[in-house]
Structure formats: structure tokens, C-alpha cells
Amino acid sequence: MSVTVDDALLCRLAGELWAAFAPWRGPWNGGGAAAAYLARRSFRSGMGLRWRHHGRDRDERDENVEALGRLERHGLLTRRVEKTKVLGVRLFDAGIERACSLAGAPCWSAGREVCQRVAGLDDETATMLHLGTRWTAEWALAGTPANWAGCGGDELGRANRQILSALEERAIPALVRGWLQSGADLHGRAWYSITSAGRAALAEAPAEVPPLIEADEDCALAWREGAHAMQVRLAAAPRSEREIGLLPLPVHGGSIGGDDVGPRGDVPTVGGRNYAASAHLATGANVGDDMAAPGVADSRPGRSSTRTRRTDS
DSSP: OOOOHHHHHHHHHHHHHHHHHSOOOOOOSSSHHHHHHHHHHHHHTTSOEEOOOOSSSHHHHHHHHHHHHHHHHTTSEEEEEETTEEEEEEEOHHHHHHHHHHHTOOOHHHHHHHHHHHHHHHHHHHHHHOOSSOOEEHHHHHTOOTTOSSOOSSHHHHHHHHHHHHHHHHHHHHHHHTSEEEEEOTTSOEEEEEOHHHHHHHHSOOOOOOOOEEOOHHHHHHHHHHHHHHHHHHHHOOOOSSOOOOOOOOOOOOEETTEEOOOOSOOOEETTEEOGGGOOOOOSOOOTTOOSOOOGGGOSSOOOOSSEEOTTO
16 A cells, blocks of 8 residues: 555654553653653643654655644644644544554554453452552463563563563553553563543443554554654653652562462652552563663564554454
8 A cells, every 4th residue: 555644644643652651661760750751641631742843854844744734634633833833743533543553553442452351350359459559460461470570581581571562562552541551660560450431431332443454564664663762752851850750669469369460559659649540651662671762673563564454453
């Protein structure tokens, strides 16, 4: 299929958004946690993610600004403009669905499925944990060993990381919609908790499946470039003097049937207040002991785009 400038830009913006909501696994000693919180808050408030000009030269940047206007007219996103300057961009659900399909990334139905699994485990352990916010460990959802903290460099460790990465990819749509919240500890292990919005979504009938759109490698590459750019910006962001950002979850796993099901203690804190609904943000590709932002080819999702995907799966 022929990929337009509009579709490539849409996928790049969606990649930035996905990277902004993937579980934040560290590092914790810089401005990244504060930048993560601020980026999520901006999107949730309706202001959108900060717009940055894309392109190698002025002509290409102008072309992308024109594409941004066309995407807005088609109802796929909205821009926040002051005078003649674009400050922020917020993707609508229709734009996200199209971008996910073009890049071969999981969308709403995948997030809903993860919500169902979290809710099921949550209901099983709720009376035993006695937590204000109940967290479900990623390994309990993925079926990987409970002691995962890098998994090691052997073949089994790599296989477990791939399973956990696939779970994260499917959970991010629910994080974007606010159906789930995520938290992590200092070792980079993540937990998920379902929100009231997530339970409300599960109580409703699933949305109608959109028509098929063929995924495209160029769109997948644009997605990965956007995700990588966001990861780099977050990692390099200076610490805000007024926001300390997201704090790691305490590690006190509750043992039920021999498996750690989640941490006990306070929820992540921002500015002295609890912000459980916006727990951790985004590299989405921090695996093993390497906490640096990955290369473009390693950023997820959108790695595979050689087959037809549904826009919501």
C-alpha cells in the first residue's frame, strides 16, 4: 500500500503517545520520572503531547504541519494552537485505531483483554491482600517466573523477556485510556492495577471491530521513530523544580500459593500526593540490566507489520 505523509505522521505521534504511557521502569535518578508524569498529565487534561517539528529541513517540516491540519480536519486528532504556533497535539480514538492498524500494534481490544485478566486476579486476591490499591504483578499475568528482575542473558531469560514485552504492548492501550495504571519497583519489575474506568469498560459490551487495514513497514518504522524520540526526550528531560514525578513502588510481595502477586504499601506519590492513576511512564523497551533508551529498531510496538491486522487488536 502507498503510505501518505499523513499516515506516517499519525503513526509517529501514536508511537510517542505509547512511549509516554508504557510502564516507567527507571532510571529514578533524573528528571525522567517528573517528565513522565507531566507528559501524561498534559494528555489527560486535553492539552495533548507537546508538538515538535519533524523533518530534515524546512520544507519537510512545513509539509508535516500541513499534514497535521489535514489529520485534524479528518477528525483523527486535535491541535492546541496559540496565534499561529502549534503547541500540542492530542490524538482521538479514531486516530489511535488507524495508527495501530497501520503500524501493526495492539489496540483497544488487547487492552480490554489485559483488563479482564487483571480484574480476574484482583478478585481472587482482594480479600487476602487488604490493600487500598491492589496490584497484580506482570509475571502473574504473563506466566513467567515470579523472581523476574532482568531474567538473565540465557535463552530462557530472553524468552521470558519477550513474553513480558508482549504483555506490556497489549497493556499500553488500556493505560492510554485510563483503564489500567502501572507501577514498578527499583528493579524494573512492573505491576498493574485496574481503575474504576476499567471496570466500567468491562461492564459494557465490547466495541464493534473496525474494518481491516493492511499494516505497512514504513508506518511501523514511523511508529518506532516516534517512540524512540519520546524515550530519549524523557530520559534527557531536566528535573522539574516543582514536581518530583513518579516514585517506585515498595517491594513487599504478598505470597499466595507461593507466587508474589504484588507489592504492599503506598501508591506512587507526586508532589506529596497520591497519584495512583498515573503511575509510571515510558520506555517500553527497558529489558535486562540495560536502562538506556533503545535504538529505533528495538522500540516497541510496531515491530512486525508484514501481515494484516485488525485496528483494535
